[in-house]
Amino acid sequence: MPRDPAAMTTIAELVDRHGSGLLHKRQLVRLGAADHHLTEAVRGGEVRRPRRGWYTTWPPHDRRFVAVRVGGRLTGASALAELGAWAWNHHPRITVSVPANAARLRWKRRVRVVWVRPEVVGRGSSWSVALEDALREAITEVPFEEAVAALDWALHFQILRLDDLERIVQGLPTDVRGIVGWVDPKCESFLESIVRTRARLAGYSVVIQRVLRTNERIDLVVNGVVGVEVDGKEYHENKFERDRRKDLEIVLDGEIPLRLTYSMIESDWASVERALGRAVAMHVRSSGGVGVAELPHSVPRRDAPRPGGRRRWRLPVIRRRGADATRLSHARPPRPLVRRRVLAPARHGPSHGRIATA
Structure with a gap:
């Protein structure tokens, strides 16, 4: 049977237009496609058939x-x-x-x-x-x-x-x-969410999106003393001056600024956690306040039951360990x-x- 480019193009367009990339043969037949149109479309590479009766324009690795x-x-x-x-x-x-x-x-x-x-x-x-x-x-x-x-x-x-x-x-x-x-x-990004959860798991209190006097917002404020900014590349690579001014405002507002990147959070969280603890301790010493372990927890202590089933986590249990951190x-x-x-x-x-x- 001779190839029919118009028919092949039509099948691909139907799949994209009516199925967002995936349609069953029954739907294509209702739209006017014949068996020989479908065969030519598959042979010509315009569409693929991942399973009997299904036609798609997605690549096999999708x-x-x-x-x-x-x-x-x-x-x-x-x-x-x-x-x-x-x-x-x-x-x-x-x-x-x-x-x-x-x-x-x-x-x-x-x-x-x-x-x-x-x-x-x-x-x-x-x-x-x-x-x-x-x-x-x-x-x-x-x-x-x-x-x-x-x-x-x-x-x-x-x-x-x-x-x-x-x-x-x-x-x-x-x-x-x-x-x-x-x-x-109120959380505005994935990295904010990850940092907030990890800080809470470590026993710190966390406030998100606190407004500065300039109406700028701090991503996270930890224990009321450390202003954490999370730099996702897509949002910050062209905002160097604005970010530096925001750090300045954080200091003027009485907090210690701490700016984190995607790679720091994903690959070097141990260093981030040490820096966070040091920043909190420095602020506490300079203000004559209490130590980290004496600050209230943002998360109540819970007993984690162990039901049946297989899954990745149990609800974390917060416990105090030592005088300067949890x-x-x-x-x-x-x-x-x-x-x-x-x-x-x-x-x-x-x-x-x-x-x-x-």
Whole structure:
């Protein structure tokens, strides 16, 4: 059969226009596509077929393509990343949601498969579960600080309300429901969220977005004495003069300025934490105040229950250690996920289904 460039272009346009990059054959047929149009489009490279009946313009390395090829949809951190949620620059492992009765899955390395209930299957798009279901899966899939950041993102952009969070965490283990007390809708960036959570875990009190007399806002104020500015490259690389003036205003306002970069926060947090403790101690000594350990905690001490299920974190427990600082004490870490094909239903977990890794 001779190639028909017009037909190939039409198929690709239909997929992009009506499916945002992914359409099933039934939808394409309703739009006027014939079998020979689809065949020519695939052979010509205009569209790809990740799974029988599905046509897409996404490249094979796209997370959405991988999810469809496996036989499901993105969920958890993988879905949130595609939806624009705050996260580290490195890509998370792909998590794919499939119906409880799914069969003929195409297993791939570094793909985690989650079997879910029918109500989850009925929500969302052709390539992703609904946002609330993705958040519910993500908050126990990623480390604690990243789970807090994901919820901060949803609240900051008013995708969710605080009342919605209470509904999302219903039915999850007791300590997971406690994460609601760690989020803040006023947080404006991923790095702010990470630094705030880490500082609180270390026992410091943290206020975010405090207004200076010049109407500029400090990203974070730690223990009322250290003004922390977080420099994401995309926001600060062309604002050198403004940032230096802001440091000056922080000093005039009575705090010690501390400016942090992405790489410091991601790769050298130990040094950041030492600098933060030293800055707090210097201010306390110069003002004749009390030591760090005598300042009130911003987070109440909690006992972390250890329910069943396998996930990345337990709600942190804050304990005092020493006279000049506080440190985080973790509960026993969960056992690692193991690869398995036939699984019994999990007793706990965001999906209330079965979990496997491949």
